[in-house]
Ligand code: 5AD
């Protein structure tokens with residue numbers, strides 16, 4: 377493993393120095409900050425490099441089942457509180473649950489506010505520039521708190537920490553940050569907190585090489601109704617706009633028996649819904665050398681487990697094979713809502729994005745899915761303003777959205793990410809044009825979303841009730857199988873249950889309804 381560790385008054389120390397103790401600390405105290413960065417960081421850290429990253433070594437991924445919190449840090453968090461602020465995708469949300477689990481085992485309890493916290497971790501996202509800007513804004517905001525409370529440990533982790541430029545910027549300009557660690561180092565949290573705490577110095581540990589799989593990390597899940605389940609880590613697709621293959625590393629699938637055991641436990645604990653997580657879920661199993669077991673096989677096995685709802689995020693159109701479709705068509709707990717990112721409707725843009733499919737092959741996949749699962753709901757992700765996208769190419773995205781009939785879409789303006797191939801291209805399309813395109817696309821998506829909601833008026837749908845509505849505590853809120861929000865009046869005892877609700881009014885992004893008499897049993 378290439379490992380970096382920075383220590384000693386904002387100055388980096390590598391692991392060997394750490395072990396050899398004070399003499400090394402004295403030695404590095406005399407080095408300039410540039411010397412230190414060159415010696416201990418740049419020499420081992422690999423910044424995003426598409427060519428190097430592509431040469432993914434087929435080294436065996438080790439699966440570890442032996443995580444323990446070291447004896448000497450086990451109670452370090454007693455009478456102390458932690459706060460994790462999460463940015464970005466579900467993968468980050470779930471990583472935060474793991475970090476919360478580790479901190480809880482170290483004796484920490486959850487803080488209700490920044491002021492109350494002894495440890496604040498920012499779990500960051502690098503997917504677009506505005507995600508990064510938000511984090512830098514928050515780092516700046518927390519400077520005052522750190523001044524008032526010098527013992528506070530402020531850590532930055534997640535995808536941003538995997539980027540050398542970000543780490544350098546934090547080291548240079550935000551010296552109140554105590555701890556920086558990457559996405560592959562989460563299992564090292566106990567030791568890292570200890571170092572940050574006792575050395576009273578900034579600690580950086582970022583591994584450029586993707587990690588092994590750690591199976592038995594503790595998790596403090598948010599709530600007891602829905603749960604995330606990682607099935608794989610990393611991404612080997614290398615879409616030319618995307619930083620993820622660099623920040624999350626190569627594809628590594630969890631062993632099927634470990635996933636199935638986790639899902640069984642969740643079912644036994646009474647969870648109602650799981651979402652199988654991965655940057656590219658339907659690449660699942662391609663990296664197994666000893667068994668032939670793919671995403672369709674996993675779905676098939678999970679289909680037999682007694683958990684009411686199973687979702688997955690995010691599949692890649694290129695890897696959607698017939699077997700997965702065939703299994704999904706069995707229904708049951710496999711819900712008929714598929715989020716299938718298309719990104720663009722233009723073949724030329726898809727080619728330049730390295731998406732490895734065409735408009736026609738995407739539409740053919742949609743046709744197959746609709747044929748096998750006639751009631752299916754499709755949603756998607758779309759990027760507008762990829763470098764030099766023409767008006768005509770954008771129009772092809774608009775017509776594709778209509779043709780597929782997406783019921784909703786996450787839409788983004790392309791954001792150049794340093795180290796990705798697309799960012800190196802000169803882009804002639806003005807931002808104003810990109811904004812107009814986004815607005816037009818959003819209007820179309822909103823129109824289709826509103827139309828799709830209309831069909832539910834008068835229908836009875838199954839709602840997994842999650843809690844009180846944010847706006848009105850007298851109203852309960854939950855999700856249908858197709859992931860539509862439903863608000864209705866009902867007893868608190870309905871929370872955590874799946875109940876029938878009759879839809880009285882459709883809005884663009886939510887449905888209002890009335891509890892069906894039959895479900896009154898939830899009162900008991
Ligand atoms: N700019 C804009 N959107 C991006 N996405 C990924 N990278 C970028 C980028 N550089 C979008 C894609 C992806 C979603 C998670 O984020 O649509 O599916």
Ligand code: SF4
Pocket residue numbers: 611612613614615618619620621655656692
């Ligand atoms: Fe990024 Fe998804 Fe493409 Fe992987 S498949 S490179 S995560 S957009």
